Amino acid sequence: MKIRDATRRDLPGIVEIERLAFDNPWSLDSFVRELSLPFSRMIVASQSADGEERLAGFLCRWLVTDECHILNVAVHPGMRRKGIAERMMTNALAEAKARKALVISLEVRRSNVAARSLYRKFDFEERRLRKNYYGPGEDAIVMERKLE
Numbered sequence: 001m002k003i004r005d006a007t008r009r010d011l012p013g014i015v016e017i018e019r020l021a022f023d024n025p026w027s028l029d030s031f032v033r034e035l036s037l038p039f040s041r042m043i044v045a046s047q048s049a050d051g052e053e054r055l056a057g058f059l060c061r062w063l064v065t066d067e068c069h070i071l072n073v074a075v076h077p078g079m080r081r082k083g084i085a086e087r088m089m090t091n092a093l094a095e096a097k098a099r100k101a102l103v104i105s106l107e108v109r110r111s112n113v114a115a116r117s118l119y120r121k122f123d124f125e126e127r128r129l130r131k132n133y134y135g136p137g138e139d140a141i142v143m144e145r146k147l148e
């Protein structure tokens, strides 16, 4: 399993994982835009088998002044619980620290037990609730971790 920066060639694989992961997935255009933004970075987790590379997951973050914000992270359903999200989060945190970010933040659905557990494992703290952020009855929890 390799973690590397995403390129345009990864977009079909990223969009496929996105569609499998979310009820309201980002469009292809949204990902194209992310690749063009100077403060945005997308990484992918990829696996090589029989000379072919397959995407297992991706993570998208913004780095603006001293704050890193994780916008999106997803792992292919057939590849979950193998530590892939953990690998991508480790990469994102290390990069944020190296770039002198002071805080790393994100929003997560209150109902998303797996993601909340993942972020808690990385010492993110649940800071505030944004009521109905994802639609009626779908609250978001804002999570943050300070970086040294």
Ligand SMILES: CC(C)(COP(=O)(O)OP(=O)(O)OC[C@H]1O[C@@H](n2cnc3c(N)ncnc32)[C@H](O)[C@@H]1OP(=O)(O)O)[C@@H](O)C(=O)NCCC(=O)NCCS
Binding pocket: 021, 022, 072, 073, 074, 075, 076, 079, 080, 081, 082, 083, 084, 085, 086, 087, 107, 108, 109, 112, 113, 114, 115, 117, 118, 119, 121
């Ligand atoms: C959340 C998600 C990215 C986790 O990916 P993953 O590669 O399966 O996660 P990992 O194997 O790296 O697991 C790391 C930690 O996450 C937590 N976790 C992952 N899946 C979990 C689950 N189904 N239930 C509870 N905790 C879970 C655990 O704390 C786990 O650590 P552990 O294995 O020591 O218990 C994946 O489930 C996913 O793509 N979900 C759909 C998209 C999504 O919700 N993204 C987050 C949006 S905020």
